[in-house]
Amino acid sequence: MNGRSNPVRSLITHGLLWLAAFMIFFPLYSIVLSAFKGKAEFAHSNIFEWPHSFLQWDNFEYVLHNGKLFHAFGNTIAITLMSLVGNLFVSTMAAYILGRFRFRGKITILGAFTAVSFIPSITTQVATFTIIQKLGLFNTLFAPVLLYIGTDIIQLYVYLQFIRTVPEELDESAMLEGASLFGIYRAIILPLLAPAIATMVIIKSINIYNDMYIPYLYMPSKELGVVSTSLMRFVADRTTEWQYMSAAVLLIMAPVIVGFLAAQRYVFAGIVAGAVK
Amino acid sequence: MRHFSYKTQKQVMIVLFLLLPVTLLAAFGIYPAVQLVRLSFTSWNGYLPGKPWVGLDNYREVFQSPELFRIFGHNAVYLLWGIVQNAVGLAFAILLNARLRGRNLYRVILFLPFILNGTAVAFMFKYMYHSQVGSLNALLSTIGFGHVAVSWLGNPDLVNHALGFAGFWRNMGFNMVIYLAALQSIPSDILEAARIDGANRQQAFVRVTLPGIVKIVELNLFLTVIGALEAFELPFLLTGGGPLGASETFVTKTMSTAFKFSDFGLASAMSVILLLLVAAVLVMQRLLMRRWSH
Numbered sequence: 277m278n279g280r281s282n283p284v285r286s287l288i289t290h291g292l293l294w295l296a297a298f299m300i301f302f303p304l305y306s307i308v309l310s311a312f313k314g315k316a317e318f319a320h321s322n323i324f325e326w327p328h329s330f331l332q333w334d335n336f337e338y339v340l341h342n343g344k345l346f347h348a349f350g351n352t353i354a355i356t357l358m359s360l361v362g363n364l365f366v367s368t369m370a371a372y373i374l375g376r377f378r379f380r381g382k383i384t385i386l387g388a389f390t391a392v393s394f395i396p397s398i399t400t401q402v403a404t405f406t407i408i409q410k411l412g413l414f415n416t417l418f419a420p421v422l423l424y425i426g427t428d429i430i431q432l433y434v435y436l437q438f439i440r441t442v443p444e445e446l447d448e449s450a451m452l453e454g455a456s457l458f459g460i461y462r463a464i465i466l467p468l469l470a471p472a473i474a475t476m477v478i479i480k481s482i483n484i485y486n487d488m489y490i491p492y493l494y495m496p497s498k499e500l501g502v503v504s505t506s507l508m509r510f511v512a513d514r515t516t517e518w519q520y521m522s523a524a525v526l527l528i529m530a531p532v533i534v535g536f537l538a539a540q541r542y543v544f545a546g547i548v549a550g551a552v553k
Numbered sequence: 554m555r556h557f558s559y560k561t562q563k564q565v566m567i568v569l570f571l572l573l574p575v576t577l578l579a580a581f582g583i584y585p586a587v588q589l590v591r592l593s594f595t596s597w598n599g600y601l602p603g604k605p606w607v608g609l610d611n612y613r614e615v616f617q618s619p620e621l622f623r624i625f626g627h628n629a630v631y632l633l634w635g636i637v638q639n640a641v642g643l644a645f646a647i648l649l650n651a652r653l654r655g656r657n658l659y660r661v662i663l664f665l666p667f668i669l670n671g672t673a674v675a676f677m678f679k680y681m682y683h684s685q686v687g688s689l690n691a692l693l694s695t696i697g698f699g700h701v702a703v704s705w706l707g708n709p710d711l712v713n714h715a716l717g718f719a720g721f722w723r724n725m726g727f728n729m730v731i732y733l734a735a736l737q738s739i740p741s742d743i744l745e746a747a748r749i750d751g752a753n754r755q756q757a758f759v760r761v762t763l764p765g766i767v768k769i770v771e772l773n774l775f776l777t778v779i780g781a782l783e784a785f786e787l788p789f790l791l792t793g794g795g796p797l798g799a800s801e802t803f804v805t806k807t808m809s810t811a812f813k814f815s816d817f818g819l820a821s822a823m824s825v826i827l828l829l830l831v832a833a834v835l836v837m838q839r840l841l842m843r844r845w846s847h
Contacts, residue, residue, distance in 0.1 A: 286653075289648050289651075289653065292644075292645075292648065293645070293648065293659050293663075296645065296663055297659070297662050300662060300663065300665060300722070301662075302688070302692070303677050303678060303680075303681045303688070303722070306681060306688035307677050307680060310680075323686070323687075323688050323691040324688075324691065365573075366574045366577065367574070369570040369571075369573070369574065370570065370571060370574035372570060373567055373571055377567060379567055385571070385575060385578075388578060388582070388583065389582075392582035392583060392586070394831055394832070395582070395586050395831075396782075396783050396824070396828065396831060398783065398785055398804055398808070399804065399807055399808075399820075399823075399827055399828070400585035400586055400589055401808075402585075402592065402811050402817055403584065403585035403586075403588035403589050403592065404581055404585045406588075407580060407584070407585070422577075422581075423581060425577060426574070426577035426581055426582070427574050427577075451559065456562060457566045458562075461566075461570075482668050485670060486669075486671050486672075488671060488672045488786060488790070489785075489786070489789075503672075504670060504671070504672035505672075507673060507676065508672060511676055518680055518686055521676055522677075522680065525676055525677050528670050528672075528673040529669050529670060532668055532669060532670065533665070533668075536661075536665070543668065544660075544730060547667075547727065547730055548730065548731065548734040
């Protein structure tokens with residue numbers, strides 16, 4: 277804030293930040309150590325002792341095959357991709373209509389999206405469950421996909437703000453050249469929304485990747501495990517084999533950490549946009 | 554499509570483009586909520602075709618059960634940790650809002666836990682909290698506090714705090730990032746003007762910064778209260794509500810009432826009560842916000 281730098285203040289600031297960083301890394305550090313230890317090594321070494329080698333990948337290979345994590349990553353990616361594509365069209369189509377046209381019922385629709393966002397989604401699963409069953413989607417990959425495709429008020433809000441910044445004269449001049457309204461959506465609105473779409477895609481991917489309850493409830497079949505539910509099942513079967521569990525936990529965390537570091541800017545933008553609705 | 558007039562096109566587009574989003578909203582947002590209210594007046598068990606009407610019986614059962622009020626005490630522990638989380642998040646946001654070496658790196662590190670897979674985080678804490686092999690007790694004995702080492706998830710008095718702390722660990726960065734964005738949106742010339750007018754650092758903070766972020770503080774606290782009311786994932790994954798129901802929360806109880814004991818009527822009544830609580834918190838927040846803006 278001001279130019280003077282106070283050495284004591286700076287020391288305290290950095291001290292507190294280091295303490296926080298220690299608190300964050302401590303549990304992660306512990307699982308990194310045990311993920312690289314063999315069964316006997318884990319049993320006989322001190323927790324904070326380093327493993328003999330960080331090149332020992334046996335635990336990771338074990339959980340990828342025996343813990344079906346390999347399979348789980350496949351299911352997770354399939355669900356995420358299908359949901360993202362569906363959600364992209366559902367949300368931008370709704371935002372285009374709500375942002376560009378005046379019609380009866382518009383306020384009602386926006387109000388309904390807002391009201392629904394306050395309903396705790398976990399408890400309404402009792403009723404959602406019966407719909408999924410009636411549609412014959414129980415125990416298929418399409419159950420979570422269908423539940424993830426829908427748009428919500430946060431996405432709409434972010435897209436509407438973007439659409440507002442696109443001058444309507446752009447639409448009008450396209451109309452003079454004979455473009456259809458669908459053409460305007462495809463050639464003007466969608467491309468201009470690209471940065472907002474990137475942000476929303478990243479936030480949505482993180483949410484889907486981290487979700488546990490919807491896959492747990494709608495896909496009890498072992499073949500349909502996603503990363504969260506496969507980890508649950510693996511841990512339930514082997515409560516004491518911590519070195520395997522640590523390896524599985526690390527494997528599941530790693531892709532998101534890498535993705536986050538690569539796309540920080542979008543993640544922060546999405547988190548902030550989502551909260552200040 | 555371009556052969557039609559724009560008026561016709563507009564009508565077609567509105568119907569076509571809203572069909573899917575609104576159908577999904579109706580099917581998975583509105584219908585389940587309405588259905589929940591309807592089921593809460595029945596004794597439906599989840600598979601029988603009949604849904605016998607029982608009036609307010611389910612609500613009576615909820616309000617007459619002393620256990621459920623004890624469970625709200627468990628949720629209160631999450632609220633406590635949530636408030637700590639807000640205070641710490643705001644404090645770090647203020648620290649990171651100043652000119653500081655490595656500012657972005659700190660922001661990335663402090664935010665990192667929030668994007669990690671919740672299930673993986675839960676099991677990581679299960680390992681850390683383990684009484685024999687866990688790294689927390691090992692750390693305590695390393696620094697000479699071996700005597701306070703306990704079974705963190707096995708002790709009924711500690712288990713909710715252990716779970717609440719795991720929530721704090723994961724979510725603090727979220728609050729921090731929101732607060733930081735709010736702080737950065739305060740124009741620096743207003744702060745400078747206050748300083749030129751003779752305000753010291755504390756005065757400038759209380760008079761300029763605090764009023765500028767009060768809405769965001771409120772929003773974060775609102776999310777915290779809702780989060781505490783809806784606490785579910787950590788006890789569901791780590792303790793299953795144990796030991797002896799000591800870490801049961803309102804939502805874990807609701808979900809086991811529905812999916813374990815097949816009492817969908819009672820579970821729906823509990824869900825409706827939760828919904829009303831969330832609505833009450835929301836109304837309170839709106840009233841507060843109106844008072845602030847005057």
